[in-house]
Amino acid sequence: MKKLYFTALVLITTLSGFAQKNNYMTFQGKIANKNGDAIYITDGKNKLIKKIQISSEGVFKDTIHVVPGRYGLSDGNEFTIVYLKNGFDLALKMDTKMFDESITYTGKGALENNFLAKNSLFEEQTDMGSLLAASEVDFFRGLDKKKADDLKRLENTKLDPIFIDFQKKSIDENYNGIVKYYKMNYEANLAKSKLANTMSPSFNYDNYAGGKTKLEDFKGKYVYIDVWATWCGPCRAEIPFLKKTEEKYHGKNISFVSISVDVQKDLEKWKALIKEKELGGVQLFADNNWNSQFIKDYGVNSIPRFILIDPAGKIISADAARPSSKELQIQLDALLK
Known part of the structure; x- marks a missing residue:
């Protein structure tokens, strides 16, 4: 009777351990050139599911209870997709300097996750x-x-x-x-x-330097227009490139005009940024932000947006290359030779 009881106890303990094991998954790994002290697992709504600490040697290990599915995995700088499921015993090896190209998985769940790692490379191609x-x-x-x-x-x-x-x-x-x-x-x-090749709509906007400026004031010159706003990160990222472009073509037959679509309450913020960044060219403030007629006529629905107009006032490009693009320099060199 004691033997039967002991056998039953072992069986119950074993089944209990099996159930617990399949109620979570183990995730471990080694990250070379780690960017931070943790990795973050998020769901499809970017909600944090788990933060796993990484040792100074780049090693991590933890258990997670998950609903089977695709999750985001990031180290704070880079991001990849992983497939997680309770019962997995997954191990990751990665070098952040190569990231996607270096990701490999071993253990239970490796087949699906190696598929995802390789699939991300297909997407990049x-x-x-x-x-x-x-x-x-x-x-x-x-x-x-x-x-x-x-x-x-x-x-x-x-x-x-x-x-x-x-x-x-x-x-x-x-x-x-x-x-x-x-x-x-x-x-x-x-x-x-x-x-393209049609006459450009006009504008008549307040000039940072004083007074008002209209498109017709630039007749006889090429005009490169930057539609931007102080709150726009990508717009501000173009500023150094725009300043270099202005310097390169200084004295040439071209005017550089920046039109802000900031709202009226940010007028002083616009002025302060121009002074702080020492912005060149002609700095104008649109009369009704996104609803300004010139902006609507060009169908501007995202910024930064660049426009190139010829000396006669005809549109060369309603969506011109950015200052950071080599294409712009090639085009301007051809026009201004």
Whole structure:
């Protein structure tokens, strides 16, 4: 009787341990050239699920209770997608200087996560810029091929069926998102291209230097317009490049005009930033921010936006290259030679 009781106790203990083990997963790893003291796991809504501390040697280990699915993993600087599921015993090895190219997994759950790591490299190789700039026929042909290739890579019966379902759903969502973005921007891009070689709309805005300035004041010169705002990070990132461009073409037949779409209450903030950054060119303040007629005529719905106009007042480009782009220098050198 005692032997039977002992056997039952061992069985219960074993089953209990099995249940507990499958109620969480173990995640460990070694990170070379770590950027911080922790890694962060977030869900699809960017909610923090787990913060795992990393030792000074770059080693970490922890247990997590999760709902099976795709999660974000970041070290504070870089980001990748992982597939997590209770019962996994997953180990990561990574070098932050290479990040995606260096990620490898071992242990239970490695097959799915190595798939994701390799898949991110496929995504990086896709030239989305060219695809989004293509004609409608070529766009859908290219996007359909990408979707077919993505699905073909899932034809591995060893992959977790739940993982495959998540991936298929992600592929569909990604496809639909790209289509939506393309359609949203296609008409806007078409409208911008139709503005080429037409007379530019005009403006008459307050000048930081005093008085008002209108487009006609620059007749006989090329005009490079920067539509920006003080709160816009990407706009401010272009400032050093714009200043260098202004210096390079100083004395040439071109005027550099910056038009702020800041709201009226930020007028003093605009003035202070111009003084602080020692901004050159002609600094103007639009009369009704985004609703200013000149801004609406050009269909400006995001900034920074750059516009290039010829000496006769005709539009060369309603969406010109940025100062940080080598394309702008090539174009201006050709125009001003």
